[in-house]
Amino acid sequence: MLISWSGIIIKEVANMFRYALSICLSFSLIGCGGSSGDDAIEAVIEEVQTVAEIDPNIADLNRTRSANVQFVNTSLDSMDYFVNSSTSTSLLFDPNNRALTNNNNEITSKSFEWTKTDSIRASLGIQDTNSQAQQAELKSTTIEDTDKWWAIAWRDGGKLQDNLMLTALKRQPSAVNSTYRVRVFSQSDTQVINTNLNDLQTIVATKGTITKHLTIQSCNSDLFFGAQSVDLCNLDISKSYLLITDGSNLLLAAEEKQ
Secondary structure, eight states: OOOOOEEEHHHHHHHHEEEEEEHHHHHHHTTTTTTTTTHHHHHHHHHHHHHHHHHHHHHTTTOOEEEEEEEEEOSEEEEEEEEEETOOOSSOOGGGGGEEEEEEOOOOHHHEESSSEEEEEEEEEEEETOOOOEEEEEEEEEETTTTTEEEEEEEEESTTOOOOEEEEEEOOOOOOOEEEEOOOOOSSEEHHHHOOSOOOOEEEEOOOOOOOOOEEEEETTSSTTTTEEEOOSSOTTTTTEEEEEEESEEEEEEEEEO
């Protein structure tokens, strides 16, 4: 489902209307006011097309930009996700800004559209669905045309009583044939160990951040979170994944797609 940044689009429509009106007024000032309504409209259309040909930036104003967000919930509770353009005067957690609801361990994709500029600034927020008493937000995120994002709801420590957190990350697919390519997002500090002899390494996964890509050869013997072996055998080989852990257990695996 596509939604629009209403504040931006309404302003754009108003600007285009004012622009067309100014052209109509210029025609009347030079004596074109006596033409029929249809002739006047055609004259406006031709003038706008001529100006657009001279200055492509004017034609580009109406071009639709879009970005996709994969909303991921590992918070152990049902979550409502909110998105609000920086041009909007409404509060982030206004019901009209609710993008969707996710159950725990659910991933939902949603695309957003806007016009006028190649990037926008937006606020993202989450609120627990049932009590509506727990919230987390990112006040200003720059979203570019064609961007692909993760928006991850999680707990600071991985337990239901821990603080609710929200992290936004750009998706970075990096598939390699006959291997599993993974990045790890951890809810607590942990060691990530890859025993693949072609990519042998131990790295620290810092709480609330994401690791670089790792190349995993064997689905059940190469990857460890601390001392805990991680089984990837239910995933498709030759694809790229985001892995979310509480520090020892694999909570969720999501394919990184363009």
